[in-house]
Amino acid sequence: MAQSMYVHIPFCTQICHYCDFNKFFIQNQPVDEYIEALGKEMSLYDLDNKEMKTVFIGGGTPTALDAFQMERLLTSIHDHIRLGKGYEFTIEANPGDLTKDKLAVMKEAGVNRLSLGVQTFNEQLLKKIGRAHNVDDVYRTVSLAREAGFENISIDLIYSLPGQTIDDLKETIDRALEFELPHFSAYSLIIEPKTVFYIMLNKGKLSLPSEDTEASMYEYVMDRMERAGYHQYEISNFGKPGYESKHNLVYWNNEEYYGFGAGAHGYLDGIRYHNHGPLKKYMNAIGNGEKPIIEQINVSMRERMEEEMFLGLRKTDGVSLEGFKRHFGVDMNEVFGEVITNLTQKELLVISEGKIKLTRQGKLIGNEVFQDFLL
Ligand SMILES: C[S@@+](CC[C@H](N)C(=O)[O-])C[C@H]1O[C@@H](n2cnc3c(N)ncnc32)[C@H](O)[C@@H]1O
Ligand SMILES: C[S@@+](CC[C@H](N)C(=O)[O-])C[C@H]1O[C@@H](n2cnc3c(N)ncnc32)[C@H](O)[C@@H]1O
Numbered sequence: 001m002a003q004s005m006y007v008h009i010p011f012c013t014q015i016c017h018y019c020d021f022n023k024f025f026i027q028n029q030p031v032d033e034y035i036e037a038l039g040k041e042m043s044l045y046d047l048d049n050k051e052m053k054t055v056f057i058g059g060g061t062p063t064a065l066d067a068f069q070m071e072r073l074l075t076s077i078h079d080h081i082r083l084g085k086g087y088e089f090t091i092e093a094n095p096g097d098l099t100k101d102k103l104a105v106m107k108e109a110g111v112n113r114l115s116l117g118v119q120t121f122n123e124q125l126l127k128k129i130g131r132a133h134n135v136d137d138v139y140r141t142v143s144l145a146r147e148a149g150f151e152n153i154s155i156d157l158i159y160s161l162p163g164q165t166i167d168d169l170k171e172t173i174d175r176a177l178e179f180e181l182p183h184f185s186a187y188s189l190i191i192e193p194k195t196v197f198y199i200m201l202n203k204g205k206l207s208l209p210s211e212d213t214e215a216s217m218y219e220y221v222m223d224r225m226e227r228a229g230y231h232q233y234e235i236s237n238f239g240k241p242g243y244e245s246k247h248n249l250v251y252w253n254n255e256e257y258y259g260f261g262a263g264a265h266g267y268l269d270g271i272r273y274h275n276h277g278p279l280k281k282y283m284n285a286i287g288n289g290e291k292p293i294i295e296q297i298n299v300s301m302r303e304r305m306e307e308e309m310f311l312g313l314r315k316t317d318g319v320s321l322e323g324f325k326r327h328f329g330v331d332m333n334e335v336f337g338e339v340i341t342n343l344t345q346k347e348l349l350v351i352s353e354g355k356i357k358l359t360r361q362g363k364l365i366g367n368e369v370f371q372d373f374l375l
């Protein structure tokens with residue numbers, strides 16, 4: 001039974017050049033109606049004050065809501081669920097968006113983790129990738145958040161940005177580490193179809209670091225974080241002990257969760273579902289008293305096994321052989337023996353202490369390794 005929920009806020013004050021998440025420029029959007037619709041959507045699930053271990057409000061930009069809207073959203077969530085012992089309640093925030101009022105509302109509602117989309121500490125690069133904030137905003141936001149009583153703060157960074165050098169990245173990481181926060185995520189830039197960057201790249205107007213440079217950047221990030229005392233618990237995530245994101249671990253552990261909001265996905269009773277992305281479609285469905293689901297996939301046993309592997313291998317901890325047997329009643333080797341032998345010989349995977357894990361080399365080409373597990 002799912003004890004995690006994701007809530008999607010699809011509004012942003014500015015659209016970044018690399019982003020293909022479900023989001024809309026906030027101006028003239030029906031934000032209040034959307035918040036109301038979210039409440040109605042939750043009512044369509046028999047939550048009945050269900051206890052949640054993790055809640056994650058992401059986007060888009062949740063902090064694009066004003067303090068009143070934020071309060072209404074959080075009240076509506078609390079009308080449907082209660083927070084379990086040791087819960088984690090994350091809100092994603094854009095630097096520059098957070099005010100004392102918003103932070104107070106969030107704190108009051110039990111939010112206990114903030115994930116800040118910083119991306120880089122290089123002012124020119126921030127402009128180049130289309131971010132709305134500047135470097136000073138980051139410092140102001142972290143101070144404000146700390147003053148409001150938040151200590152579990154994470155920073156998202158993106159590397160391999162257009163024109164970025166290893167030295168740029170080093171400076172960004174140094175400045176990020178100076179905050180002594182408990183958690184960091186570092187993603188390598190993905191050029192997604194239909195984004196500004198995609199169009200620029202196709203026109204030959206975007207120059208990106210080479211694949212070798214990208215790999216060196218990733219290795220640098222891993223080593224630097226390790227040296228600073230952060231445990232790399234997932235391909236792109238680093239935390240001080242005890243600060244690994246509980247919500248994101250639900251995904252990688254192949255566990256179930258509710259998904260609410262336009263474009264959100266959820267996983268309940270063996271079914272993965274995906275909500276309508278366009279606001280009109282989402283709101284219309286809710287208006288008709290229907291769940292706003294566009295697609296449902298009944299995950300077969302075979303697919304569940306594949307997911308267990310390619311989600312679980314994202315974790316440094318890997319996938320437990322015994323856990324696999326417990327979940328599926330068969331040996332991992334019976335299903336994936338050939339793939340595992342092959343990848344182990346190539347030194348992309350190792351088996352140790354009853355777990356199968358990516359090697360350092362495997363982490364560098366993770367997506368290729370995961371492909372092999374699709375039977
Ligand atoms: C979808 S955003 C939402 C949070 C917030 N609006 C923000 O911009 O930080 C979550 C994170 O995904 C990462 N991200 C988004 N698009 C990406 C891309 N094309 N390549 C790599 N990372 C990306 C960024 O680090 C971003 O902070
Ligand atoms: C890229 S991750 C960044 C997490 C962050 N680094 C942290 O440590 O909390 C978060 C993004 O993934 C997307 N996301 C996460 N869970 C989702 C779900 N269930 N449905 C739809 N999108 C989801 C959202 O766009 C969200 O902004």
Ligand code: SF4
Binds near residue numbers: 015021061
């Ligand atoms: S990266 Fe964040 S702020 Fe930028 S467009 Fe995407 S969701 Fe909005």
